[in-house]
Amino acid sequence: QQPVQSPQAVILREGEDAVINCSSSKALYSVHWYRQKHGEAPVFLMILLKGGEQKGHEKISASFNEKKQQSSLYLTASQLSYSGTYFCGTAGYYGQNFVFGPGTRLSVLP
Amino acid sequence: DAGITQSPRHKVTETGTPVTLRCHQTENHRYMYWYRQDPGHGLRLIHYSYGVKDTDKGEVSDGYSVSRSKTEDFLLTLESATSSQTSVYFCAVLDRVGTEAFFGQGTRLTVV
Numbered sequence: 455q456q457p458v459q460s461p462q463a464v465i466l467r468e469g470e471d472a473v474i475n476c477s478s479s480k481a482l483y484s485v486h487w488y489r490q491k492h493g494e495a496p497v498f499l500m501i502l503l504k505g506g507e508q509k510g511h512e513k514i515s516a517s518f519n520e521k522k523q524q525s526s527l528y529l530t531a532s533q534l535s536y537s538g539t540y541f542c543g544t545a546g547y548y549g550q551n552f553v554f555g556p557g558t559r560l561s562v563l564p
Numbered sequence: 565d566a567g568i569t570q571s572p573r574h575k576v577t578e579t580g581t582p583v584t585l586r587c588h589q590t591e592n593h594r595y596m597y598w599y600r601q602d603p604g605h606g607l608r609l610i611h612y613s614y615g616v617k618d619t620d621k622g623e624v625s626d627g628y629s630v631s632r633s634k635t636e637d638f639l640l641t642l643e644s645a646t647s648s649q650t651s652v653y654f655c656a657v658l659d660r661v662g663t664e665a666f667f668g669q670g671t672r673l674t675v676v
Contacts (some may be wrong), residue, residue: 455623550614553608
């Protein structure tokens, strides 16, 4: 029932790009993306809604393929501050059963 | 910030003892969630609530119970703690339009 994420981990140099993928076995109404830094709580990045609406971060983009039940998070020109673990999450229409993937650890090196 | 407070922030307890973790919010959000976080597993949903006295099980609910007698408080109880329940526990709330979740700072629970 948890979404599946790939890759599990990625290491980048500053300025490089990365893509994190999320897929689910069930039909999705929306996909959330969160970032968690070590020792801290997860923080909201963006949400993608069925129908194409997107809300969130200015410098990070994402896509949502409703038919394939997949979402991808695009991190372009990575900054050191992008380091952390990224989680995708899915919930029912009203917010029920809000579950997250296992996470992707991103390390950005100088 | 949804004004979420978790208590306690750290707790060490013995196997077999009951433990209750509290999540308090100040914004009257309807949906509240309890997760546990373990290396390699990400955030796993234990229980969630969609209103006072309205709760449902998540994916790892065995050994846990919850209660919500007031909108602002969501309690997670380990009836008889086991070492496998050693984890970091996060509470979260979903905003009114269902587009953003806010997390508490977490409770680190160690069962010895």
